[in-house]
Amino acid sequence: xxxxxxxxxxxxxxxxxxxxxxxxxxxxxxxxxxxxxxxxxxxxxxxxxxxxxxxxxxxxxxxxxxxxxxxxxxxxxxxxxxxxxxxxxxxxxxxxxxxxxxxxxxxxxxxxxxxxxxxxxxxxxxxxxxxxxxxxxxxxxxxxxxxxxxxxxxxxxxxxxxxxxxxxxxxxxxxxxxxxxxxxxxxxxxxxxxxxxxxxxxxxxxxxxxxxxxxxxxxxxxxxxxxxxxxxxxxxx
Amino acid sequence: xxxxxxxxxxxxxxxxxxxxxxxxxxxxxxxxxxxxxxxxxxxxxxxxxxxxxxxxxxxxxxxxxxxxxxxxxxxxxxxxxxxxxxxxxxxxxxxxxxxxxxxxxxxxxxxxxxxxxxxxxxxxxxxxxxxxxxxxxxxxxxxxxxxxxxxxxxxxxxxxxxxxxxxxxxxxxxxxxxxxxxxxxxxxxxxxxxxxxxxxxxxxxxxxxxxxxxxxxxxxxxxxxxxxxxxxxx
Numbered sequence: 001x002x003x004x005x006x007x008x009x010x011x012x013x014x015x016x017x018x019x020x021x022x023x024x025x026x027x028x029x030x031x032x033x034x035x036x037x038x039x040x041x042x043x044x045x046x047x048x049x050x051x052x053x054x055x056x057x058x059x060x061x062x063x064x065x066x067x068x069x070x071x072x073x074x075x076x077x078x079x080x081x082x083x084x085x086x087x088x089x090x091x092x093x094x095x096x097x098x099x100x101x102x103x104x105x106x107x108x109x110x111x112x113x114x115x116x117x118x119x120x121x122x123x124x125x126x127x128x129x130x131x132x133x134x135x136x137x138x139x140x141x142x143x144x145x146x147x148x149x150x151x152x153x154x155x156x157x158x159x160x161x162x163x164x165x166x167x168x169x170x171x172x173x174x175x176x177x178x179x180x181x182x183x184x185x186x187x188x189x190x191x192x193x194x195x196x197x198x199x200x201x202x203x204x205x206x207x208x209x210x211x212x213x214x215x216x217x218x219x220x221x222x223x224x225x226x227x228x229x230x231x232x233x234x235x236x237x
Numbered sequence: 238x239x240x241x242x243x244x245x246x247x248x249x250x251x252x253x254x255x256x257x258x259x260x261x262x263x264x265x266x267x268x269x270x271x272x273x274x275x276x277x278x279x280x281x282x283x284x285x286x287x288x289x290x291x292x293x294x295x296x297x298x299x300x301x302x303x304x305x306x307x308x309x310x311x312x313x314x315x316x317x318x319x320x321x322x323x324x325x326x327x328x329x330x331x332x333x334x335x336x337x338x339x340x341x342x343x344x345x346x347x348x349x350x351x352x353x354x355x356x357x358x359x360x361x362x363x364x365x366x367x368x369x370x371x372x373x374x375x376x377x378x379x380x381x382x383x384x385x386x387x388x389x390x391x392x393x394x395x396x397x398x399x400x401x402x403x404x405x406x407x408x409x410x411x412x413x414x415x416x417x418x419x420x421x422x423x424x425x426x427x428x429x430x431x432x433x434x435x436x437x438x439x440x441x442x443x444x445x446x447x448x449x450x451x452x453x454x455x456x457x458x459x460x461x462x463x464x465x466x467x468x469x470x471x
Contacts (some may be wrong), residue, residue: 055372073375084370087363087388096384132349 004066005075005183006031006227007052007149012061014047018079020085022207024046024061030071030184031066032200033178036215037187038227040236045187046081048204052185053078075151079158083141085129093129097148111174115143135166136221142170153177155186159193171197191231195219204226205236251443263451266424270335271455273344275407277404278397279408281349285356285396286382286389289364293367300357306350309345314458315321315410322414335416340424343410348400355396363389398456405452425451 004154006029013023019166022037022044029035029052037045050056051063054073065072072228079095085095094112103111117137124132129140138158145153155174167190174197178184188194194201203224210224222228251259259444288300322334322342333339363385371381386393406428408426415422417431432441 002429030248055369078369078373080369080373083368086367086370100374100376100380 004031006066006092007063007072009051010061012051012063013059014044014056015059016053020207025207025209025210027202027212029202030200031183033183034174034197035183035185035200035202036192036194036213037185037202037204038191038230039210040230042206043204044207045204046156047207048202049078049156049187051184053154056209066193072152072227076154077145077148077150078154079141079145079156080139081160083134083137085132085137088129089126090116090132090140091125094145094147094202095146097153097170101148108131111147114216115147119143119169122172135162139166139170142173146173146182148178150182152183152185155184157187157189159188159190165188167193203230205230240438241442245437245446247439247443248446252447256317261420261448262425262428263447266405266426266448267336267344267423267451267455269340269424270344270384270401273341273348273404274397275344275399276341277349277352277400280345280355281351281353281400282386282393283382283395285353285358286360286385288353288357288432289360290378290381300354303350303354303357306355309347309350310409311347311407312409314346315343315413318346318410318414334414335418335422337415337422339414340411340422343414344404344407347407347410348404352396352400355399356393359389359392360385361397363392394459398459402452403457405448405455422440 003110005202007027008029009025009027011024011026013025014021025048030119037048040105041044047056047140051058053076054069055078060191067075086096091112092202094115095108098108098111112125113122116125119136119142121132121136121140121143124136131135132140142155153174159170160171171193174184186197195215200216201211201213201215203211203218203222203226204210205226211222213223217223218227219231222231224237288303318339319334321328321341322331323329324334335405366380367381367384367388371384375411388394406426408430411422411424412427412430415424415427417423417427423431425444428443429444429448432438432444
C-alpha cells in the first residue's frame with residue numbers, strides 16, 4: 001500500500017549567485033499520479049524538482065510533505081535528464097540502490113532479473129552500463145529508480161533525445177508505476193507527451209508558477225497568457 | 238655500447254645461474270617496496286578520496302601542501318627518518334635504524350603524497366560525475382567514499398603503481414636509513430649504486446636490467462589480475 005505523499009511549498013525561493021532562479025513559490029501538490037511541470041527553458045523546472053527532492057537548498061521559505069520528511073526522502077527516487085551510470089555492469093547498476101537498502105542477495109537478484117527483463121536488457125546484464133546506447137541508459141536509469149519501489153518518482157526530461165520506440169517503452173513503464181500507486185512528478189518539453197500522460201500540470205515561467213490545474217483544464221482552456229502562448233508553440237519570454 | 242651488451246649478458250647469467258645474492262637482494266627489494274606500497278595505499282587512497290568529496294576550511298591549502306609533498310626530496314626524507322630513528326632521536330629506543338623497517342618507513346613517507354594526490358585528482362572527476370546520483374540515493378559519506386573507491390579502482394591502481402614505481406626505484410633515502418648492509422638492507426638500487434662506485438659497470442647494468450624487468454612484471458601482473466583493459470569502457 002503506497003502512502004499519500006502530497007507536498008506543500010510556502011514562499012520558497014532559490015537564489016544562485018545572488019540571482020533568484022525560482023520563486024517565491026507557494027504550491028500544494030496533490031498525490032495526483034502524473035504531475036507535469038511545464039515551461040520554457042530556464043523557467044526553473046529542474047530547480048523545482050530538485051527542491052522537492054531535497055537536493056537543492058532553498059534560500060527561504062519552507063516545504064512540508066504529508067509524511068515525516070525522512071520517510072518522504074526514503075520513498076523518493078530521481079531520474080536525471082542525462083542518465084548517470086555507475087561505472088559498473090548493468091546488473092551492478094540495478095543492484096546498487098537495493099544494496100543501500102540492505103536487502104538480502106536473493107531478493108536483490110530476483111528484483112534485478114525482473115527489471116532487466118522488463119527493460120529488455122537481460123542479455124546485457126554483465127555488460128558495462130556505459131557501453132549501452134542513450135535510450136538503453138535512460139531505461140536503465142529509470143529501472144534503477146523504480147527498483148526501489150518509490151512512492152514518489154521525479155523525472156527530469158526522461159525522454160529528451162530519445163527515439164519513438166524508446167519513448168513508448170518508457171511511457172509504458174511509467175504508466176505501470178502509476179497504476180502500482182507511485183506518484184510521478186516530471187518535467188518535459190514534449191507537449192504531446194504531457195498530453196498523453198499528465199493528470200495535473202504546473203506551468204512555470206521565469207521561476208514563478210503561472211498556472212496550476214488539472215491536465216484537462218490546462219490543455220483545453222489555459223488560464224494564463226504565458227501558458228496559452230506556450231501551448232500555441234509561441235516563444236515565451 | 239660494449240658495456241651495455243656486457244650488462245645484458247651479466248643480467249642473463251645472474252638469472253640463469255639463480256645467483257643466491259641476486260635472489261636475496263631481489264626478494265628484499267620486493268618485500269620492502271610492496272610493504273611500503275600496501276601501507277601507503279591504505280593511508281593515501283581513502284585520504285585522497287575523502288579530500289575529493291569533503292568540504293572544509295583550508296581544503297585548498299591542504300591539497301596544495303599534498304601536491305607539494307609529491308616533490309619531497311628522498312634524501313631529505315632519509316635524513317629526517319635517520320634523525321628520528323637514530324639512537325639520540327625520539328624513536329631511537331626502537332632500534333629500527335639500518336633495518337628494512339626503516340626503509341619501509343622512508344618509502345611510505347615518500348610515496349604516500351604521490352598516491353594521495355593522484356587519487357584526489359581522479360576521485361574529484363568521478364565525484365563530479367556521481368555527485369547528483371549518490372546524493373539522490375541518500376547515501377552516507379562512508380557509502381560515497383566506498384562507491385568512488387570501488388568504481389575508480391582502476392584509476393587508483395594506476396596511482397598505486399606510480400607509488401610502486403617510485404618506491405622500487407628509490408635509492409637516496411633507503412641508502413641513508415638502511416645503510417646498504419649486505420644480506421640485511423641491500424636492495425637492487427643500493428646494490429647498483431655500490432657496484433657503480435666499485436667500477437663494476439657490467440654487474441651494475443645487469444642489476445639495472447633486472448630492476449626494470451621486475452618493475453614491468455609487477456605492473457603487468459597487477460594489471461592482469463585486475464583485468465584493467467578487459468571490461469570495456471569504465
